[in-house]
Amino acid sequence: MSISSISASSMSYAGKFRRGVAWSTLGSVGNNLVSFLVFALVVRVVEPRVIGVMAVALIFVEMGKIFVYAGVPDLIVRQKVWSDGFAMMCFWLNLAAAAITALLVVGIVGPLVDIYFAQGTVLVLAVLSSCFIIDSVRVVPEARLRRDLDFKTLARRGVGANVLSGILGVAMALTGWGIWALVAQRICSSLLTTVFTLVAARWVPTTWGSVEGLWSVIGHSVGLVGAALLKLLSERLPDLMLGLALGPVPVAVFRVGSRGFDALVQLTINPVRSTSLSAYAQRAHSGRLGESVINSLAVISMLTFPLFFGAASVARPFVVLIFGEQWRSSAVIMQVLCMASPPLLLGAMLQSALSANHDTKLIFGLNAVAAATTFVTLLVCVPLFGLVGATVALAIRSYLGMIFNIAVTSPVIGMRPWPVIVVLLPALAGSAVTLTSVLALDRYTLSGYPEIIALGISVAFGAVLYLLIMVVIFRDHTMQYMGDWLGKLPKLPKLTLVLHVNR
Secondary structure: OOHHHHHHHHHHHHHHHHHHHHHHHHHHHHHHHHHHHHHHHHHHHOOHHHHHHHHHHHHHHHHHHHHHHOOHHHHHHHOOOOOHHHHHHHHHHHHHHHHHHHHHHHHHHHHHHHHHOOOOHHHHHHHHOHHHHHHHHHHHHHHHHHHOOOHHHHHHHHHHHHHHHHHHHHHHHHOOOOHHHHHHHHHHHHHHHHHHHHHHHOOOOOOOOOOOOHHHHHHHHHHHHHHHHHHHHHHHHHHHHHHHHHOHHHHHHHHHHHHHHHHHHHHHHHHHHHHHHHHHHHHHHHOOHHHHHHHHHHHHHHHHHHHHHHHHHOHHHHHHHHHOHHHHHHHHHHHHHHHOHHHHHHHHHHHHHHHHOOOHHHHHHHHHHHHHHHHHHHHHHHHHHHHHHHHHHHHHHHHHHHHHHHHHHOOOOOOOHHHHHHHHHHHHHHHHHHHHHHHHHHHHOOOOOOHHHHHHHHHHHHHHHHHHHHHHHOHHHHHHHHHHHHOOOOOOHHHHHHHHHHO
8 A cells, every 4th residue: 555545544534533523522512411401400409319319320220221232332333344134133132131131120220229228219210221222222223323433423313312302301300300300301312312313324123133243242242341330330439339328418419519520521531432442443453553542642632631620620610500509519529520530531542442452351451450449449438538538539549540551551552651641741731730720710819709700710711821831831742733623723814923933
């Protein structure tokens, strides 16, 4: 293959990756606005205990969803040639897994949670279990759209479904339905998303499919299901262990504090995770996976780190303004979680790279270590330090885990550990300085201002400061990795002249 052909191919994939991130981000923005509005309305009108019960119920719903998907989307995305027989086999396997999961949740998990956590949880879980069947129907057609890099369609159908289901959720919340507003919104969203996906993909199973490759699918799924469960446990163990140790109300405080953080994760990290797998799969075939990971980390860190650290800096006025004065204590939870976001982003991208490289055993091992260390941290810190102290301890654990993940993963995907750390430092340093400056401004200057005014001033100040840091102090790094994107922005005549003189 000629150098020009390789270059053209690289530009094509890079363009598809950037467009995929853009469309996934737009879709996440719409989805998060809807779900966030529903949640914000509900927490203002229901008691904290209800929010705690819903938070714990959703842990088991998310666990069940892992069994429903069972790693099948990754297999379909990695296929070089589409096979209807293989896809139909995967469809029926997903449907069977969904039915079994629903029975287990309703018959075993629900009653146990009702006894050891809070009465009433079993009914919520029973109703939410219908999502397993609904979601399983769209697993294969959704993976087909991802395989074709059709993230535009995925974003549009997701937003449409969540807007319609969000209207239902808001209406029910305002008319006193409480927790059932969130339950109904969740089920309606699953149903509409499935219908829209089937229409967009134009694919439905016509036969039972081919049994060829069945055991390889099962073997692959077992590894990824185990890894995904461990990953979910490491993320949701705080809710679960706080609930068992302290009851539903501390869970509600933690969940409200983490709601803004979760929205940012859905907005930034999840779109990157879904699109990076498709891009990394192509790079793995050409032997350039490590280079691709470093380049994408540089760009994504400059875009996401300031968002999370900026959210940490405005957590106090944000929580009070959005959720109400009664949830002020949740602001510190949001601050700590947002400051611990870099390890989460890095972990998501490294896991996508490992999946593209077929290293499912290492994925499982890393998630096992994360879950075990999270469990030990919570087991020790929740009784000793309570809610806030345990959250701080988890943040420290995540940064130590980030160093461990880089050291273990880098040689496997073809890169050295130190360049990975170096490429993250400018965005991390710029975001940390911005966070410190905005917190000082809020404490010494804006403490007497109304919350909405303080929030606006803090956001504007932080955005300008971070931009100046990256353009002035880390200019070479910014231009190296963002130059292609920045070159497409309209340039002011004065700025163009200054850059020309500097050269």
